[in-house]
Amino acid sequence: xxxxxxxxxxxxxGVQSILNDEGLIETIILSVxxxxxxxxxxxxxxxxxxxxxxxxxxxxxxxLHYLTYKPxxxxxxxxxxxxxxxxxxxxxxxxxFQKQKFVKHVLLVDNNSSDNTVEIAQKVxxxxxxxxxxxxxxxxxxxxxxxALKTDSNxxxxxxxxxxxxxxxxxxxxxYLPNADMVLGSRYTQVLSEKGNQNSLMHIWGNILxxxxxxxxxxxxxHLGAVNLTxxxxxMRLMRRECLEKIIPLLSSKDxxxxxxxxxxxxxxxxxxxxKNFRLVEIPITFNKRIGYSKFESSKFTKGxxxxxxxxxxxxxx
Numbered sequence: 005x006x007x008x009x010x011x012x013x014x015x016x017x018g019v020q021s022i023l024n025d026e027g028l029i030e031t032i033i034l035s036v037x038x039x040x041x042x043x044x045x046x047x048x049x050x051x052x053x054x055x056x057x058x059x060x061x062x063x064x065x066x067x068l069h070y071l072t073y074k075p076x077x078x079x080x081x082x083x084x085x086x087x088x089x090x091x092x093x094x095x096x097x098x099x100x101f102q103k104q105k106f107v108k109h110v111l112l113v114d115n116n117s118s119d120n121t122v123e124i125a126q127k128v129x130x131x132x133x134x135x136x137x138x139x140x141x142x143x144x145x146x147x148x149x150x151x152a153l154k155t156d157s158n159x160x161x162x163x164x165x166x167x168x169x170x171x172x173x174x175x176x177x178x179x180y181l182p183n184a185d186m187v188l189g190s191r192y193t194q195v196l197s198e199k200g201n202q203n204s205l206m207h208i209w210g211n212i213l214x215x216x217x218x219x220x221x222x223x224x225x226x227h228l229g230a231v232n233l234t235x236x237x238x239x240m241r242l243m244r245r246e247c248l249e250k251i252i253p254l255l256s257s258k259d260x261x262x263x264x265x266x267x268x269x270x271x272x273x274x275x276x277x278x279x280k281n282f283r284l285v286e287i288p289i290t291f292n293k294r295i296g297y298s299k300f301e302s303s304k305f306t307k308g309x310x311x312x313x314x315x316x317x318x319x320x321x322x
Contacts, residue, residue, distance in 0.1 A: 059223050063230040068281045075182040076244075079106040081174070082157035086144035087165035088115035091124055093295035098130045100171040101163070106178070109155050112165070113148040115139065121165075141299070142269045143262055146255055149248060158245045167295040168201065169240045176287065177242040185247040185282035188233070188274070189240040189289035197291045202298060206305065210312045211237045217319050218271075222278050231284040236271055236315070240289060251276050267311075268318040275322060 063069045083101045087094060098110050110130045114122050116138045125132050133151055135144075145162070152160045159181070163169050169189070177187040191197060192208060214236045219229035254276055255263045265272035277284055 056223065056225050060225045062224045063222070063281070064224065064226060069230065069283075071183065072283070073182050076158060079159055079178065080108045080157040081106045081159045081161055081242075082109040082111060082152040082155045083107055083161045083163060084111050084113070084145075084148035084152050085130075085163055085165050086113045086115065086141060086148055087117065087121050087125070088138065088141075088144075088299060089117045089119045089121060090165040090296060091117070091119040091121045093167040094121050094165055095124050095128055096295070097163075097165055097167050098125060098128050100167075101161075101174075102129065104171040104174050106159070107161075107171075107174070108157055109152075111148060111151055111155070113144040113151070115141070115144050139262070140267070142265070142267050145269050146252075146263045147261070149252060149255075153245070153249060153252065159242060160245060160248050161242050162239060164239045166298075168292050170290045170292065173240070173289040174242070177289070180285045180287060181242065181244065183283065184285040186241060186243040186277055186284050188235075188284060188286040189238040190233075190235040190286050191238050191289065191291040192235055193288040196288055198293050201291055201293045203291070204308075206308050207237065210308065211235050214271075214312070214315050214319060217316065218275065218278075221275075221319060230278050231274075231286070233274075233286055235286070236274065238289070239270065241273075247277065247282050250280060250282075265318060265322075268315055271315055271318055272322070275319070 081104075085094075085097065085101075090097075094112070098112065101107055101110050111133065112121075112125045112130045113133045114125070114135060116135050122132055122134060131151075133147060135147075149160065149162070159178075161174060161177075173189065177189070180187045191201075191203060192212075197203070212234055215233035218233055218236065219231070222230040224230055251273060255265070255269065255272065257264070263269045263272065274284070
């Protein structure tokens, strides 16, 4: 808005100065547009200063927001994988996670695939939850997390079926769990990313923008935010069972199997965790080229803008 106003000011001021044979710089400085721009800047800066000062003590309780050490006596992991027509990658993904230490259950939620995703998953020993119709990705996420709580696992890992994530990252994520309730992945460390992956320039900067918007929403003057985020689009996350148990009832109504947030469910989980004073830690993880194609088609410019707008609106209104 300010950029457009400045362009208008320069253009109109420049034309006026030529017509009146006046100095261009002097005309711009004295123009009405410039005065309104300066006034607007002063107003929003005043509001910003009031906002940051009001957050001086925000989320700074020692027993809720600072260091704790709560190691798990034993670890049993349930891996949740939503899938739809992922026959090309699903065997590799399931076997990769099955062989990781502490993984006891691999649970696949099939969104009514038309290929042989289900048959392959069953053949390699995954627990398969089959749906008789395609009810969408967010429905699969919520159903998978609910089913994970029916197992005896005390840690739940959420991931994707397209082979973009690696099972061996569980080890590094687990190392943070004694100090956290949920460990999020970040895909943006270059040396940990396979060249040619689907994270375009728009993906990277869009996710960073949304991540920092969440930090501003939960801004803390002392630590610049209750959590430090860089990648809200990363699906791989590890969480304590008790953390998930408290969040699940808040994701949908008792009368509905669909989440309130729709396809913004991952954002909703992150934001609810912050609001409920769970400790979140984001760490860099590895990221591979996708096997198959994106069901969201977010690599297309128009679709990417659409999803970005949906996610931004959800953050602002929630």
